[in-house]
Structures are given as structure tokens and as C-alpha cells.
Amino acid sequence: GENVEQHPSTLSVQEGDSAVIKCTYSDSASNYFPWYKQELGKRPQLIIDIRSNVGEKKDQRIAVTLNKTAKHFSLHITETQPEDSAVYFCAASGSNFGNEKLTFGTGTRLTIIP
Amino acid sequence: NAGVTQTPKFQVLKTGQSMTLQCAQDMNHEYMSWYRQDPGMGLRLIHYSVGAGITDQGEVPNGYNVSRSTTEDFPLRLLSAAPSQTSVYFCASSPRESTEAFFGQGTRLTVV
Numbered sequence: 001g002e003n004v005e006q007h008p009s010t011l012s013v014q015e016g017d018s019a020v021i022k023c024t025y026s027d028s029a030s031n032y033f034p035w036y037k038q039e040l041g042k043r044p045q046l047i048i049d050i051r052s053n054v055g056e057k058k059d060q061r062i063a064v065t066l067n068k069t070a071k072h073f074s075l076h077i078t079e080t081q082p083e084d085s086a087v088y089f090c091a092a093s094g095s096n097f098g099n100e101k102l103t104f105g106t107g108t109r110l111t112i113i114p
Numbered sequence: 115n116a117g118v119t120q121t122p123k124f125q126v127l128k129t130g131q132s133m134t135l136q137c138a139q140d141m142n143h144e145y146m147s148w149y150r151q152d153p154g155m156g157l158r159l160i161h162y163s164v165g166a167g168i169t170d171q172g173e174v175p176n177g178y179n180v181s182r183s184t185t186e187d188f189p190l191r192l193l194s195a196a197p198s199q200t201s202v203y204f205c206a207s208s209p210r211e212s213t214e215a216f217f218g219q220g221t222r223l224t225v226v
Contacts (some may be wrong), residue, residue, distance in 0.1 A: 001173065006156075034215075043204065043217040044157070089156055100145040100164055100208070101172060102215065106158040 002027040004092050006105025014113050023106045024072040024089035030092040033066060033073045035104070038087045041051055047088075048075070077110075085112045116140050120205050121219035127195040127225045135190040135221050137205030144210045146188040147172070148180065150201040151220075157204065163188055195225045 003026040013019045023031075034049035044060040050057045050064045050073065057064050061080075077084055087109050091102040121136045139146065147162040149172075161180040169180050177199060178190040178221060188207075196218030202222050206215040 003153045009154075043219050045217070046214045049214075057145050100147055101170075102147075102157075103173070104149075104158070106154060106156040 002092055002094065002103040003029055004090060004103050004105045006090050006108060008108060009106065010109045010111070012111045012113055015080055015082060017080055019077045019080055019084070021075045021088055021090070021110070021111055022072060023074070023092075025092040025103075025107050026071070027092070027094055028071065030095045033064070033077050035064060035095040036089045036091065038089065044089060048051075063073050081113045082112050082114060085110060118205055118207050118216050118218035120221050122221060123219065125221060125223050127192070127223065128209065129195060129197060129225060131195050132196065133192050135192075135205075135223070137188045137190065137218060138186050139207040139216070140186065141207065141209070141216070142185060143207035143216075144155075145214055145215075146182065146184070146205065146207045147215070148178070148188070148190045148202045149206065150174065151204060152201050197225050199223065200225045
């Protein structure tokens with residue numbers, strides 16, 4: 001089955017700086033890669049996703065890049081703000097539509113230092 | 115729409131007891147899934163369903179049963195609770211051909 005590794009497990013950055021979280025996956029058939037943000041005590045919520053036919057996707061301060069050859073994808077957050085503090089999870093799926101069985105990474109706890 | 119609703123929010127069980135975690139969605143989503151979240155391990159898929167009457171196992175199915183008799187409901191049954199099943203359980207749903215899975219608020223289960 002699919003295996004997703006995520007690094008780092010914790011990350012602290014100064015407010016205004018950029019944060020990068022990296023994930024690798026094992027199954028070359030995976031074709032859908034979402035990122036979820038989970039605030040303390042809350043449910044995970046999708047922040048951005050990318051499909052395998054796209055190399056990069058951007059949404060305001062958040063971007064995701066995908067390298068299918070190397071089987072890794074990354075989340076980039078620019079101009080970080082205190083509300084970006086949360087746990088971020090990457091995931092991968094090889095399903096046709098991608099949502100019923102996601103394999104998650106172990107999470108990155110991001111702390112923004114004011 | 116209420117979205118994805120899980121009940122209960124908190125539960126304490128004794129070892130060996132059985133119980134059902136409820137999950138209901140009012141968005142007419144075809145896909146539903148159950149995950150458990152443990153510290154340092156992310157979310158792991160327990161069971162999933164692609165439609166009423168269809169279920170399949172995920173990564174960690176042992177000790178759990180599911181059924182999907184209606185589109186709206188996807189209950190998760192613990193047959194004989196064990197301390198290793200202490201976790202936070204999330205139910206998720208998504209429509210076919212969508213890019214987002216919607217999660218419930220979670221059920222924190224403690225088995226003593």
C-alpha cells in the first residue's frame with residue numbers, strides 16, 4: 001500500500017517568514033495530493049490540493065509543488081501569520097477521484113513566532 | 115446543512131465493552147470514511163464506503179465493523195473495546211468527483 005512520509009515534525013518560524021513542509025510518497029499510481037490544516041481540538045480542513053497532471057498550484061499565500069519523478073510534494077506558506085499556527089497534514093491517494101481513502105503523513109506542527 | 119455530524123463527542127469505555135460511533139451527513143455524498151488519529155501517527159484509514167451497501171477495509175480495520183445501509187449514515191462499531199483503541203475518531207464524506215473530503219468534529223474515545 002501507499003506510504004507517506006512528512007518532514008519536519010515540528011517547525012517554528014518568525015512571523016512574516018516562509019515555511020516549507022515536505023512529503024514523499026511510495027506508490028507511483030497515486031495521483032491526488034491534498035494538504036489539510038488542523039487547529040488545536042478542531043477537525044482537519046482542506047487548504048490546498050494538487051493532481052498529478054499539474055506541477056504547481058498557488059492560492060494566495062499558500063502553494064504546493066509536485067515532483068512526480070522524485071515522488072515528493074511540498075507545501076509553501078509565505079508571509080506567515082499567527083493564525084497559520086496549526087498542525088499540517090499531507091496526504092496521497094491513487095483512487096480515481098481521490099477522496100474515499102487517503103493515506104496521511106504524520107503531520108507537522110507549525111508555530112509562528114510573533 | 116449541518117455537514118458531517120459525529121456522536122458522541124466523548125466516550126469512555128471499559129475493556130471488552132462494545133459501542134457504535136455514529137456518523138451522519140446531509141450533503142448526499144457518495145463517499146464516506148472513518149479515520150483514527152493518534153499522536154505522532156497522523157490519520158489512519160479504518161474503513162470506507164463508496165456508496166450505500168458497499169464498504170471496504172482501510173489500513174487498520176481490525177476490531178472495527180461498518181455498514182452503509184443509507185447514503186446518509188456510516189456507523190463504526192467497536193466489537194470488544196481494547197486500550198489500543200483509545201484514539202480520536204474522525205468520519206469524513208465527499209461527493210464523487212470532488213476535491214475535498216469534509217470531516218466531522220471527531221469523537222474522543224478512551225478505553226480503560
